[in-house]
Amino acid sequence: MTIVRLASTVASSFSLPIEQTKEGRQKPDGLVFDASVLQHRPDIPKQFIWPYGERPSPDVPELPVPLIDIGGFLSGDPLASMEASRLIGQACREVGFFLVVNHGIDEGLISDAHRYMDSFFGLPLVEKQRAQRKVGEHCGYASSFTGRFSSKLPWKETLSFQYSPETSSSSSNNIVEDYFTNTMGQDFRHSGRVYQDYCEAMSRLSLVIMELLGMSLGLDRERFRGFFEDNESIMRLNYYPPCQRPDQTLGTGPHCDPTSLTILHQDHVGGLQVFVDNEWRSVTPNFSAFVVNIGDTFMALSNGIYKSCLHRAVVNSVRPRKSLAFFLCPKYDKVVSAPSELVDVHGRPRIYPDFTWTTFLEFTQKHYRADMNTLRAFTNWLRQNKPSELLPE
Numbered sequence: 001m002t003i004v005r006l007a008s009t010v011a012s013s014f015s016l017p018i019e020q021t022k023e024g025r026q027k028p029d030g031l032v033f034d035a036s037v038l039q040h041r042p043d044i045p046k047q048f049i050w051p052y053g054e055r056p057s058p059d060v061p062e063l064p065v066p067l068i069d070i071g072g073f074l075s076g077d078p079l080a081s082m083e084a085s086r087l088i089g090q091a092c093r094e095v096g097f098f099l100v101v102n103h104g105i106d107e108g109l110i111s112d113a114h115r116y117m118d119s120f121f122g123l124p125l126v127e128k129q130r131a132q133r134k135v136g137e138h139c140g141y142a143s144s145f146t147g148r149f150s151s152k153l154p155w156k157e158t159l160s161f162q163y164s165p166e167t168s169s170s171s172s173n174n175i176v177e178d179y180f181t182n183t184m185g186q187d188f189r190h191s192g193r194v195y196q197d198y199c200e201a202m203s204r205l206s207l208v209i210m211e212l213l214g215m216s217l218g219l220d221r222e223r224f225r226g227f228f229e230d231n232e233s234i235m236r237l238n239y240y241p242p243c244q245r246p247d248q249t250l251g252t253g254p255h256c257d258p259t260s261l262t263i264l265h266q267d268h269v270g271g272l273q274v275f276v277d278n279e280w281r282s283v284t285p286n287f288s289a290f291v292v293n294i295g296d297t298f299m300a301l302s303n304g305i306y307k308s309c310l311h312r313a314v315v316n317s318v319r320p321r322k323s324l325a326f327f328l329c330p331k332y333d334k335v336v337s338a339p340s341e342l343v344d345v346h347g348r349p350r351i352y353p354d355f356t357w358t359t360f361l362e363f364t365q366k367h368y369r370a371d372m373n374t375l376r377a378f379t380n381w382l383r384q385n386k387p388s389e390l391l392p393e
C-alpha cells in the first residue's frame with residue numbers, strides 16, 4: 001500500500017503532528033494506503049510496524065480446535081443434541097473457540113461469498129472508496145484504518161455491513177442486497193444477493209448455536225435464541241493483501257471480539273491464531289467448517305462462565321488471505337444482562353453491569369480500539385460517562 005494523498009490533503013500533512021481527538025485517536029487526515037502499489041516497495045510504512053513484543057512468531061503450533069458436529073441436532077436427534085451441547089460447553093469453558101461441521105450450509109454459497117470478495121477487493125482503490133467507512137461508523141470499506149489509528153495499523157482491507165433478519169413473515173428484507181446496490185451500483189446486485197443469502201444462513205446458524213449454548217448452561221434452549229431472534233448483526237469481509245514484511249506486522253491485532261458470537265469462514269491460506277495456555281496457536285483452515293467463538297457481549301450474558309477468547313490474524317508474503325466474519329449482535333436497544341439463573345450460583349455474583357450493544361459498539365468505534373480488555377475498559381467508561389445507564393450494583 002503506498003501513501004497516496006487525497007487532493008484535499010496538503011503536502012505538509014506528514015510533517016504536522018497527527019492531530020489527536022480527546023480520546024487520543026487520530027483524526028482522519030486524508031491519508032490512504034493502496035495495497036495494489038506498496039507491495040513493490042522493499043519495506044513497509046512505519047505505521048504498520050508493530051512493537052517487537054507483539055510481532056508474530058515464525059511458526060506457532062496448531063491448536064486442536066474442538067470439532068462439533070451439529071448434524072444430529074439439526075435433524076432433531078435428542079442424544080446427538082445433548083452431546084453437541086455438552087461438547088460446546090466444554091469448548092467454551094476451555095478455549096472459547098470451536099469448529100462447527102455438518103452445518104447444512106451450501107458449499108456453493110460459501111464459495112460464491114469468497115469469489116465475490118476477490119472481485120470487490122480486486123477493484124481499483126477509488127472504486128472501493130465508493131463504500132468508504134465514515135468516521136465513527138462501523139459499516140463501509142476501510143483500508144488499513146488510517147483514519148482511526150496512528151500506529152500498529154492492521155495489514156488488511158475490510159468491507160463491513162449490517163444484517164438483520166426480516167422483520168415479519170409477510171415482509172422479507174433485502175438489507176444487504178440494497179446496501180451493495182445503493183453503495184456500489186446495480187452491477188453489484190448479484191454479489192449483494194450472495195451476501196444477503198450468506199448472512200441469512202449465518203443468522204440461522206447462530207440461532208442454532210445459541211440454542212446449544214443455552215442448553216450447555218442449563219437454560220431452556222429458547223432463552224438465548226429468543227434474545228437474538230431479532231438480531232442486528234455485522235458482516236465483515238476481511239481481505240489481507242500479501243505483505244513483504246509479514247514478520248513485522250499483523251493482519252488483525254490481538255483482541256477479543258466485543259460482539260456476542262462470531263462465525264468465521266477462513267479460506268485455504270490460514271493465518272488465524274488463538275492465544276491458549278499462554279501461547280499463540282494456529283487454527284488450520286478447514287473449508288467445510290465454520291470457526292465459532294464467544295465474544296465479550298456473550299461473556300457478559302453468561303455472567304463470565306464462558307470467556308471471550310484472545311485471537312489475531314497474521315499475513316504472509318506470497319498470497320492474499322480472506323476471511324468472512326459474521327458478528328452476531330443483539331438488537332441495539334436490548335439490555336444485555338445475565339439471566340438470574342447464572343447469578344449467585346456457585347457463589348458467582350453478577351459480574352458485569354447491564355448495558356446495551358448500542359453503547360458498547362459506540363465505545364469501540366469512537367473511544368477505544370478493541371483489544372483483550374475491551375469489556376473491562378467499557379465498564380469503567382460507563383461508570384465515568386454514562387452513570388445514569390448503570391443500574392445500582
Ligand SMILES: C=C1C[C@]23C[C@H]1CC[C@H]2[C@]1(C)CCC[C@@](C)(C(=O)O)[C@H]1[C@@H]3C(=O)O
Pocket residue numbers: 138154234236252253254255256257258259327361364365369370371
Ligand atoms: C464490533 C466490532 C469492532 C471490530 C469489528 C467488530 C468485531 C471485532 C472488532 C475488531 C476486529 C477487533 C480488533 C480491532 C478492530 C479495530 C479491527 O482490527 O478491525 C476491531 C473492529 C473495529 O473496531 O472495526
Ligand SMILES: O=C(O)CCC(=O)C(=O)O
Pocket residue numbers: 236238252257264266271272273311312313322323325
Ligand atoms: O481473519 C481472521 O481470521 C480473524 C479476523 C477477526 O478476528 C475479526 O475480524 O474479528
Ligand SMILES: [Fe+2]
Pocket residue numbers: 255256257262311
Ligand atoms: Fe475477531
